[in-house]
Amino acid sequence: MSQSINLDIAKRVDITCRKGDTFSISLTFTDANGDEMDVSSHAFKMVVKETDTSASDIISASDFTFSVDPSNVVEVVCQYNVMEAIEAGVYVYDLQSKDGNLVRTWIYGVFKVNEDVSQT
Numbered sequence: 001m002s003q004s005i006n007l008d009i010a011k012r013v014d015i016t017c018r019k020g021d022t023f024s025i026s027l028t029f030t031d032a033n034g035d036e037m038d039v040s041s042h043a044f045k046m047v048v049k050e051t052d053t054s055a056s057d058i059i060s061a062s063d064f065t066f067s068v069d070p071s072n073v074v075e076v077v078c079q080y081n082v083m084e085a086i087e088a089g090v091y092v093y094d095l096q097s098k099d100g101n102l103v104r105t106w107i108y109g110v111f112k113v114n115e116d117v118s119q120t
Contacts, residue, residue: 010094014109019088020116023078027095029106040068042097046076048111052092058111059086059093088115 029037044066048059063082094108
């Protein structure tokens with residue numbers, strides 16, 4: 001009889017945003033019991049790539065900023081000037097955190113950028 005353990009906790013969350021607009025998303029992390037986690041000590045990282053095996057980034061980790069409010073809601077922001085330089089298209093991303101020696105990928109998926117009509 002075969003047994004297996006799935007250690008991949010990442011959830012697929014596809015994101016659609018618009019070229020040239022500020023990208024902003026708020027996330028709340030919960031443990032296995034559904035209780036909110038204290039993530040104030042976590043260092044977050046998000047990267048967007050053309051494919052999951054691409055060497056170069058479409059949006060690099062340094063283009064995202066992260067803030068954690070007192071209720072442990074993580075705000076992820078990418079400013080409009082970064083989003084303005086990206087071609088409309090379909091990409092992939094993931095979001096990880098590091099807390100001490102513990103690294104976790106929390107969410108991943110498609111990162112779709114729709115074309116903008118009005119440009120600043």
